[in-house]
Amino acid sequence: MGLLSRRATCNTHGQDSSYFLGWQEYKKNPYNEVNNPNGIIQMGLAENQLCLDLLEPWLMKNPDALGLKRDGIFIFKELALFQDYNGFPAFKRALVDFMGEIRGNKVSFDPNHVVLTAGATSANETLMFCLADQGDAFLLPTPYYPGFDRDLRWRTGVEIVPIHCTSSNGFKVTLPAIEQAYRQAQKRKLRVKGVLITNPSNPLGTTMARDELYLLINFIEDKQIHLISDEIYAGTVFTSPSFVSVMEVLKDRNLDQTQVWERVHIVYSLSKDLGLPGFRVGAIYSNDPVVVSAAIKMSSFGLVSSQTQYLLSAMLFDKKFTKEYMSENHKRLQKQQKDLVSGLEKAGIRCLDSNAGLFCWVDMRHLLKSNTFEAEMELWQKIVYHVKINISPGSSCHCIEPGWFRVCFANMLESTLKLAIQRLKSFVSSIAMKSQSHQELKSLRRKARNNWVSRLSLQSFYDREQDTTTEPH
């Protein structure tokens, strides 16, 4: 039988990563309050399930939007036939208004610059196809969303070169780090076509500071390359500092209408902010008409269902509803995040200070047997299989410091979160006890040896014992 393509047989789909393996384990034994209270709690899935109860009453009050009617009359035929890749005009208008609202209306977006795609997954891949050739590279700050390895590289043949960020400065992007990444790419003979940032960051849960954005804009201006800002978590910023979009920074610096303006592209989606990942609603926003034109044609391979466009155009046009929704969304996210952070603190575990996202970036370095990724994997396996919580190890996000984990909090009830924290607390105590009893045992052994040695009083014996007491722990 004819073989499959190289793309089909390689593993750039990334499904062998621990990120996905954890999900598989969860699926085999999923926690359920009633049916399976000892199952694995899923904290490796960045979903926003906190506000779906707000959407349900809206749907009941707007039966036309769901029922494919306008003023009570069926427009089913019109929708069923609508496959124009330019997208439902009403939906694009509603979407750009919503995007503007999220950014405090400090920037406004033009619906003609929007390309609709079946989710941000599709948007990111499409942008790669438009901006880079096979063998080119994009620079990405680490840690980054594990899915990028597949989304940006698999079918496009584009490479990712990491911009390494560390805890020394809260994982912020620095000029030396960007330049180092650029040099790395050149060493590997890769042509760098751009930088891709996720702002707010996944997995960090933080928004980028203005000076970071300035840094990046200066860099892409200097190197004449693109900047993609994946802003799918823009609506999850629940506390200060408020969200600053790269578009806002460009406007502030009077860079709109310049060349660099056309090299900055935004990716958006309703999967995180509205909690509707199943509906597959993503968008590319670009000020370069050639990119828009090419991306629109490519969107043929992943259009948004017209049924869904119609429903969401009605929803997003209801500005009163969206305002209330976003405000409540922020409140609930903030509370759940606070619960997680304080709960972990009581277990002696700290988190990176965060103001956005559906997850925390958790510091478990002190729980590692050694400062290595092997130790991180060992800890992760314990947490998945014994503590029964699926979390994402930093190595799956390409973090260069072992011991960090992404822990999601927005995809569960308060009670489940409490249980997860309880399990972690017990786990940490058990490690502490093991370590303590190990220490006590060692101290007893040392006393016994000392007595014996003092009875024999031979210096050479004591020297030998000293060697054996210096094992790592």
Added chain:
Amino acid sequence: MAIEIEQPRVGLSKVAVSKTHGEDSPYFAGWKAYDENPYHETSNQSGVIQMGLAENQVSFDLLEKYLEEHSEASSWGKGAPGFRENALFQDYHGLKSFRQAMASFMEQIRGGRAKFDPDRIVLTAGATAANELLTFILADPGDALLIPTPYYPGFDRDLRWRTGVNIVPIHCDSSNNFQITPEAMEAAYQSAESMNLKVRGILITNPSNPLGATIQRSALEQILDFAVNKNIHLVSDEIYSGSTFSSSEFISIAEILETRGYKDAERVHIVYSLSKDLGLPGFRVGTIYSYNDQVVTTARRMSSFTLISSQTQHLLACMLSNKEFSENYIKTNRERLSKRYDMIIKGLKKAGIECLKGNAGLFCWMNLSPLLEKPTRESELALWKVILNEVKLNISPGSSCHCSEPGWFRVCFANMSEQTLEIALERIRKFMEQRKRN
């Protein structure tokens, strides 16, 4: 619709600036003319009638009736209890209930002569995505797929643009009603070899677009034998299978495999969609059905880039699992399309125009070669322009479908009311009379 790029802009990919999207073809230029001056029954009676768009508009009333009577399909029931779960559902396996409904629908279309396993169904946002996805999986950049001509103009973009794969045509002509022959397949294979292109598969559309005819059993056997012989894949795009005028006349590659005890099945992949049979192109519902486990697994993963909205999956799962509805729909749809086909064939005959004998699809393959000044592509395009600008009909010239014989045109008949079709036929009659006089 054609974009103007004078020179490649700095900073974009080769793919972005290439013309492989194919939108400069007359296939799309005709649409432009229609968009600028669309016919309307009351407000623009002298406008261009769109006969270049293969859409099925003859059975909407059946769908609307179902939705009126089953509001739970579009609203997840009273109080929307299923909404939450549905809105969160982004599993690339797809809704099980929907896959089951699709498998059963595909079986019904084939009169139960083939069985489909729901776990072999991979969902994609339309057949456009399914065809591209299969190409990514079955071929490497620079490889080739063999495709019988004439073929759907969109393939030039769908199969080649981002994949970097080449299409090598298998030339078919009117001497044998455009049937695919072993000689033609062999010639195409040799042609690919001589260009140093590695052939990875053969892709057929059955029923054929633009011919509007099903492929005969003997030809299907020969095509499968050819694929086995050359050790390549066989993709059968069966998106018009539910639009065959008579159920017994369509033979799916699945039936051929069934009779062969599924030997050699792991090289066969079927593409299906609800855009043509159910008339729902806006909902983006396509599928890949593969007998090859590795293809199914890989396609499923790749479908992440092109998932079907769970809202839409839910609606169609309800609709298609209603056997009473689906059986009635398939039967009624076939009858109405058959009636339309008879109407257009009679009308064209009255005007002195012959068509290829068809038995499926939303269009007929019309022979205007007697009207050409010279048997050339240029003459065909000149005639096409006259029909577009003077007769005010948008039809698709055979050259846009890579037909090797000039003078053939694809004419769609299912995307308009019967009255509009009468008017179109009247315009054609007048045009032909005028030409006779001149």
